[in-house]
Amino acid sequence: MTSSTPVTSAKLAVIPGDGIGPEVTAxxxxxxxxxxxxxxxxxxxxxxxxxxxxxxxxxxxxxxxLEEIRAHDAILLGAVGGKPNDPNLPPxxxxxxxxxxxxxxxxxxxxxxxxxxxxxxxxxxxEHILKGxxxxxxxxxxxxxxxxxxxxxxxxxxxxxEVATEVSVNTAYGVxxxxxxxxxxxxxxxxxxxxxxxxxxxxxxxxxVWWRLFEAVAAEHPDVTTDYMxxxxxxxxxxxxxxxxxxxxxxxxxxxxxxxxxxxxxxGIGLAASGNVNPDRxxxxxxxxxxxxxxxxxxxxxxxxxxxxLSASLLLDHLGHPEAAAAIETAVLADLSARTxxxxxxxxxxxxxxxxxxxx
Amino acid sequence: MTSSTPVTSAKLAVIPGDGIGPEVTAxxxxxxxxxxxxxxxxxxxxxxxxxxxxxxxxxxxxxxxLEEIRAHDAILLGAVGGKPNDPNLPPxxxxxxxxxxxxxxxxxxxxxxxxxxxxxxxxxxxEHILKGxxxxxxxxxxxxxxxxxxxxxxxxxxxxxEVATEVSVNTAYGVxxxxxxxxxxxxxxxxxxxxxxxxxxxxxxxxxVWWRLFEAVAAEHPDVTTDYMxxxxxxxxxxxxxxxxxxxxxxxxxxxxxxxxxxxxxxGIGLAASGNVNPDRxxxxxxxxxxxxxxxxxxxxxxxxxxxxLSASLLLDHLGHPEAAAAIETAVLADLSARTxxxxxxxxxxxxxxxxxxxx
Ligand SMILES: CC(C)[C@H](C(=O)O)[C@@H](O)C(=O)O
Ligand SMILES: CC(C)[C@H](C(=O)O)[C@@H](O)C(=O)O
Numbered sequence: 001m002t003s004s005t006p007v008t009s010a011k012l013a014v015i016p017g018d019g020i021g022p023e024v025t026a027x028x029x030x031x032x033x034x035x036x037x038x039x040x041x042x043x044x045x046x047x048x049x050x051x052x053x054x055x056x057x058x059x060x061x062x063x064x065x066l067e068e069i070r071a072h073d074a075i076l077l078g079a080v081g082g083k084p085n086d087p088n089l090p091p092x093x094x095x096x097x098x099x100x101x102x103x104x105x106x107x108x109x110x111x112x113x114x115x116x117x118x119x120x121x122x123x124x125x126x127e128h129i130l131k132g133x134x135x136x137x138x139x140x141x142x143x144x145x146x147x148x149x150x151x152x153x154x155x156x157x158x159x160x161x162e163v164a165t166e167v168s169v170n171t172a173y174g175v176x177x178x179x180x181x182x183x184x185x186x187x188x189x190x191x192x193x194x195x196x197x198x199x200x201x202x203x204x205x206x207x208x209v210w211w212r213l214f215e216a217v218a219a220e221h222p223d224v225t226t227d228y229m230x231x232x233x234x235x236x237x238x239x240x241x242x243x244x245x246x247x248x249x250x251x252x253x254x255x256x257x258x259x260x261x262x263x264x265x266x267x268g269i270g271l272a273a274s275g276n277v278n279p280d281r282x283x284x285x286x287x288x289x290x291x292x293x294x295x296x297x298x299x300x301x302x303x304x305x306x307x308x309x310l311s312a313s314l315l316l317d318h319l320g321h322p323e324a325a326a327a328i329e330t331a332v333l334a335d336l337s338a339r340t341x342x343x344x345x346x347x348x349x350x351x352x353x354x355x356x357x358x359x360x
Numbered sequence: 361m362t363s364s365t366p367v368t369s370a371k372l373a374v375i376p377g378d379g380i381g382p383e384v385t386a387x388x389x390x391x392x393x394x395x396x397x398x399x400x401x402x403x404x405x406x407x408x409x410x411x412x413x414x415x416x417x418x419x420x421x422x423x424x425x426l427e428e429i430r431a432h433d434a435i436l437l438g439a440v441g442g443k444p445n446d447p448n449l450p451p452x453x454x455x456x457x458x459x460x461x462x463x464x465x466x467x468x469x470x471x472x473x474x475x476x477x478x479x480x481x482x483x484x485x486x487e488h489i490l491k492g493x494x495x496x497x498x499x500x501x502x503x504x505x506x507x508x509x510x511x512x513x514x515x516x517x518x519x520x521x522e523v524a525t526e527v528s529v530n531t532a533y534g535v536x537x538x539x540x541x542x543x544x545x546x547x548x549x550x551x552x553x554x555x556x557x558x559x560x561x562x563x564x565x566x567x568x569v570w571w572r573l574f575e576a577v578a579a580e581h582p583d584v585t586t587d588y589m590x591x592x593x594x595x596x597x598x599x600x601x602x603x604x605x606x607x608x609x610x611x612x613x614x615x616x617x618x619x620x621x622x623x624x625x626x627x628g629i630g631l632a633a634s635g636n637v638n639p640d641r642x643x644x645x646x647x648x649x650x651x652x653x654x655x656x657x658x659x660x661x662x663x664x665x666x667x668x669x670l671s672a673s674l675l676l677d678h679l680g681h682p683e684a685a686a687a688i689e690t691a692v693l694a695d696l697s698a699r700t701x702x703x704x705x706x707x708x709x710x711x712x713x714x715x716x717x718x719x720x
Contacts, residue, residue: 091560091561091564091567091568091571092560092561092562092564092567095561095562096561096562096564100562122488123486124485124486124488124489124599124600125484125485125486125599126483126484126485126486126487127486128482128484129484147507147526147528147562147563148562150564152527152528152563152565152566153565154565154568154569156532157568157569158572159532160532160533160536161531161532161533162531162532162569163529163530163531163532164529164530164531164565164566164568164569165527165528165529165530165565165566166507166527166528166530166563166565166566167512167525167526167527167528168507168512168525168526168527168528169523169524169525170523170524170525170526171521171522171523171524172516172519172520172521172522172523173520173521176520199613199616200451200452201451201452201455201456202452202455202456202460202507202508202613202616203507203512203526204451204452204456204510205512205513205514205524205525205526206512206524206525206526207451207452208451208514208517208524209514209517209522209524211451212518231616231617232616232617232619232620233620235617235618235620235621235624236620236621236623236624236628236629239484239485239599239621239624239625240484240624240628253559253562256559256562256591256592257591257592257595257617258595259592260592260593260595260596261595261596261599261621263596264595264596264599264600265599268596268600269596
């Protein structure tokens with residue numbers, strides 16, 4: 001939730017990460033600096049975490065580093081992840097040991113993912129679907145529970161008798177707070193519409209607590225229109241009528257899936273920003289592009305920094321500077337409209353162009 | 361897997377179900393009859409199961425009915441499900457008590473869902489994505505494990521201390537057999553390509569057994585090209601380059617989600633057929649359209665029976681009659697190409713038209 005008390009000085013932890021992470025983060029910081037209101041001071045600390053660090057030192061997220069990061073006001077993250085199938089990088093080690101560890105430890109229970117079809121951006125959906133309707137919704141993905149808890153295990157690994165489990169944990173505590181946040185967000189928007197996405201017909205235990213709390217909180221928000229959709233049906237609605245969505249609230253795994261679809265249909269993951277938000281501010285929130293570290297194009301100034309820059313906009317909004325945040329978004333919109341299809345700019349050129357628009 | 365021994369007489373259990381189920385099933389049976397090779401006899405038994413039956417009698421799937429159904433050679437199912445949010449129909453009761461019960465009891469471990477963009481069908485994806493490339497893939501969804509086992513529970517329901525869990529169960533036994541089936545299918549296709557879809561970076565226990573067995577079986581099939589994709593990344597590839605897929609193998613829940621997306625991008629769930637296949641033939645396989653019972657348009661002859669008719673084609677293929685199956689598909693293709701956009705036909709008119717093409 002956006003704070004009402006603007007922060008005038010902020011300690012910013014920067015985790016550029018791997019692959020294209022450092023390149024896009026540099027542009028995000030460039031724009032952040034230009035966009036920040038006069039007088040606001042960002043004190044930056046850089047943390048080298050990710051695949052490179054792990055491969056070099058065996059460290060993923062030392063406890064002392066986590067505690068240092070915790071003492072910041074916000075985190076800007078680029079992207080983490082090594083080369084696909086690197087045998088020295090066990091699957092999940094960075095995801096569970098770093099990314100998810102931060103989300104869980106810092107209680108980022110609102111994973112916020114806005115989706116818009118920006119002007120000038122080509123959606124994979126045809127004009128017969130889009131019909132000029134405005135696609136502008138936000139997914140409030142639960143960030144600290146569900147199948148992401150790392151709860152589960154395996155027995156007789158590597159034998160024909162192996163059994164492996166994954167446990168989705170859903171608490172009334174965790175579900176209610178994210179639903180409340182989603183209702184509050186819906187209430188602040190023009191259409192005031194909130195859709196719960198789940199799979200209540202199969203995952204009946206988890207579905208039941210989500211459904212009941214959704215209904216209960218809905219009763220307190222008569223001005224918000226609600227509906228419900230199974231995750232599979234949501235695939236269809238998202239690709240055949242994306243304009244129908246305003247705010248979506250859903251669990252951690254469904255949110256992971258639907259936000260990538262949302263990114264795809266709004267023109268690609270190169271534009272998708274996200275905030276891992278701790279609305280209670282008991283720990284710093286973290287802002288990151290949805291895309292990965294794209295090691296294949298790393299270091300070549302080929303990556304589009306727009307998602308990272310939009311993540312910096314979410315960061316400013318979170319720190320109580322909605323005008324500065326909006327200025328970044330406006331600059332990005334203008335930049336996107338001015339892009340010439342097929343004409344590739346360097347990562348830093350995109351950052352410069354957007355920074356110039358914010359400044360001027 | 362297609363049987364090599366064609367069945368010449370078959371006991372067919374027909375479950376028309378609720379809503380539009382009976383209407384589309386009638387057309388599927390009409391076409392099945394016309395398409396069946398001379399000499400093949402279908403002995404049909406009709407089972408009234410679904411929301412109506414439950415609301416009238418409290419029965420979902422009596423044990424004796426299950427045993428009767430088990431004695432058949434194949435099952436044709438329309439659709440089950442009552443009115444949305446009917447307070448007399450607890451969420452999941454039909455899904456878990458009837459549909460999934462049949463899939464699990466009859467060991468339908470291969471949930472087969474072919475996806476094609478048929479000629480004349482409008483995909484929501486734009487021409488800039490499709491570029492005339494052929495979209496023709498099949499999803500092999502695991503049908504008897506994963507988060508669908510009904511394993512889980514809830515504690516302190518309705519209190520602020522509620523905890524609800526869902527356990528995804530993955531066994532080497534269950535994972536290996538579906539992966540083997542998928543490799544065999546890939547091997548029979550022109551492109552011979554198999555993509556594993558999972559979320560190995562987060563669901564590390566389940567992901568590990570899927571990944572290891574996929575690699576192990578791949579080693580036995582050097583002629584099959586393999587790749588791997590996280591479920592979230594699959595959302596992007598499916599909407600920006602669906603032609604890249606040939607065969608996809610995935611778990612029960614990811615399969616549920618991705619097949620609805622596949623149905624959407626190939627022109628809608630009105631065309632999506634599926635087979636719940638027991639490749640070992642220890643029990644009858646079940647064929648059903650992917651769509652639901654659509655109570656809002658039930659009894660009005662408005663439903664498109666094409667998905668049900670294509671499910672009958674899968675049934676014939678499963679019973680060892682690939683030519684008869686292909687004849688139905690050819691007739692459907694011709695019918696689709698001849699459809700006039702905006703001109704609605706009655707359910708029975710579509711069935712008649714396709715039956716006439718098969719016959720003549
Ligand atoms: C990298 C991975 C752990 C992560 C997730 O699954 O949440 C990513 O896909 C995302 O959406 O931020
Ligand atoms: C109705 C429901 C239980 C079912 C599923 O989730 O498998 C349906 O969505 C399907 O895909 O066949």
